Every structure is written in C-alpha cells, then in structure tokens.
Amino acid sequence: MTGQEHPVLRTDGLSVRFGGHVAVNNVTAEFQRGTLTAIVGPNGAGKTTFFNLISGQLKATAGRAFLNEEDITSLPVSERTHKGLARAFQLTNLFSNLTVRENVRLAVQSRAGIGLNIFLMADRHRELNEKADHFLARVGLFEQADVMASTLPHGGQRKLEVALMLALEHDVLMFDEPTAGMSVDEVPVILDLIHEIKADKNKTVLMVEHKMDVIHSLADRIIVLHNGFLVADGAPKEVMSSPIVQEAYLGTGVADHV
Known part of the structure; x- marks a missing residue:
C-alpha cells in the first residue's frame, strides 16, 4: 500500500x-x-x-x-x-484503417476534447500533428507516420498501441x-x-x-x-x-x- x-x-x-x-x-x-x-x-x-x-x-x-x-x-x-482505463489493444482497433499519424492525432484530439473531426483549421491541425509526432518519436514510429496502421508489422502495431495510450494520458x-x-x-x-x-x-x-x-x-x-x-x-x-x-x-x- x-x-x-x-x-x-x-x-x-x-x-x-x-x-x-x-x-x-x-x-x-x-x-x-x-x-x-x-x-x-x-x-x-x-x-x-x-x-x-x-x-x-x-x-x-x-x-x-x-x-x-x-x-x-x-x-x-x-x-x-x-x-x-486504457487497455492497449482496444485502442488500436479503433483506428486501424487510418495512417499511423492519424491514429495518434485523433487520440490527441480526443484527449483535448475536440472529438474525431479530421477537418480542422490549419493552425490547429499542425499543432495536433506536432504533438502526435512527439508520441510517435517516443515509440520509434516517426519514420512510419504516413503509412497505414493496418500495414504495420505486429511489433509496430504494439508500439502504436503504446503511443495511443501515451496520447490519451489515461x-x-x-x-x-x-x-x-x-x-x-x-x-x-x-x-x-x-x-x-x-x-x-x-x-x-x-x-x-x-x-x-x-x-x-x-x-x-x-x-x-x-x-x-x-x-x-x-x-x-x-x-x-x-x-x-x-x-x-x-x-x-x-x-x-x-
């Protein structure tokens, strides 16, 4: 205790x-x-x-x-x-048909209370992308930011799960x-x-x-x-x-x- x-x-x-x-x-x-x-x-x-x-x-x-x-x-x-309460695999399944960066950006948006709107003003879009890239860099996925999440190998998907968990700040x-x-x-x-x-x-x-x-x-x-x-x-x-x-x-x- x-x-x-x-x-x-x-x-x-x-x-x-x-x-x-x-x-x-x-x-x-x-x-x-x-x-x-x-x-x-x-x-x-x-x-x-x-x-x-x-x-x-x-x-x-x-x-x-x-x-x-x-x-x-x-x-x-x-x-x-x-x-x-966050469990890794349930998060990746939510965004499996988007790019790696879009996965994490939407998690950042959710945390910020913006929701899942992908059509945002340019300045806000850039700000959110930069924050998403920060989390991707932490898990070693920055170089794969623009690929589809569903095409990542298993190990890459596990890393993406962690990036999502970090972005949601649960x-x-x-x-x-x-x-x-x-x-x-x-x-x-x-x-x-x-x-x-x-x-x-x-x-x-x-x-x-x-x-x-x-x-x-x-x-x-x-x-x-x-x-x-x-x-x-x-x-x-x-x-x-x-x-x-x-x-x-x-x-x-x-x-x-x-």
Whole structure:
C-alpha cells in the first residue's frame, strides 16, 4: 500500500463462469496510484480473463469492479476508456484503417476534447500533428507516420498501441504481454517506455507478463492467479519464493517463465 486514501482500481469478489468452468473465481484486489503490478500465472490461470473483466470485454458473473471508487461493473468498454482505463489493444482497433499519424492525432484530439473531426483549421491541425509526432518519436514510429496502421508489422502495431495510450494520458494503463511478437531490437523501446510511465506517480499500470526478467525489472508487486483463484499477492521476491507459488509452478520452468 502507498498511503493513498483509496485505490485507483479495485475488484471485489470478481468472478466469471463459462458453463461449468469458473475462469476467474472471487478475485479481490486493489491497485494503488503510482504502482506497476504484474499479473502472472501458468497457462489457463485466468490472467487475460481477469484483464477482460476489468476492461469490459467480458461481463462478470459475480463481483464488482471500481475505478476511483465508482462502480464500473456494468459499463461498456467505451465508457471505461472514457473514464481513464486504457487497455492497449482496444485502442488500436479503433483506428486501424487510418495512417499511423492519424491514429495518434485523433487520440490527441480526443484527449483535448475536440472529438474525431479530421477537418480542422490549419493552425490547429499542425499543432495536433506536432504533438502526435512527439508520441510517435517516443515509440520509434516517426519514420512510419504516413503509412497505414493496418500495414504495420505486429511489433509496430504494439508500439502504436503504446503511443495511443501515451496520447490519451489515461490514469490506468493495462498491458497484456506488451513485448509479445516483437523482435529483439524492438523490445527495449517498449520496456523503456513502460519504465517512463511507471516513473509517473499519477499512473497505475497492470501488466500480464510471462518473462521473469521483464517482471523483475518493472514490477513493484506481483499477483499470482492459479485455476482462477488469487493465490499470492505481494512484493516480487516474497511472492516468487512462497511455497504456494513454487507448488503452482512445479514442473513449469519457474526459473524462466511464470
């Protein structure tokens, strides 16, 4: 805990059932401002499903989710995004048929309250483009600003997702395996950016990740899910050395992956 009066994001008994299978089972967790929490667990543990419940891709069977103490359990994805909860992939999908710069410029416009109007006065258009280019440069996409976003390779699209998140300046940022599918050269760009985001103590970051080196370099805290249950929650060293986590990962290569 960081001494905040209340967590920025919290779940209370969050659960989802698919037929007879409970994929996320009664998960209660709090996420404080200025922290980065890694959500880990073996395959099928419920990590991405938990993310989907928080961001609104799935409807909870039971339990509730709160953002700044407002109940967002029944809100659609768009409303949760508007209130400051951003998950990377949902943003790229909104602008996939525009150029890379247009993607980010529209995100800048949205943040400025201008909406999605692409027909703007020349001076304002230039100002917004310059701000968009700033975010593109930060993620290493400035040279690709004029290409269609849909033509970017997978790694480029992941970088564009981060640029959109930066441009929207949301309070809660959710990354689901942010370096997955990236080349060795592209990975440091994203990890450096997440380090920068983490340094902003007004941001709260949640990250599903498998790579232990990434987790140890970024996470302030680890939550472990196993068979849909939250089985451990705490500082990285403490969590990864706990008997219940060692048992959960027995035979799964805990030294290399979680």
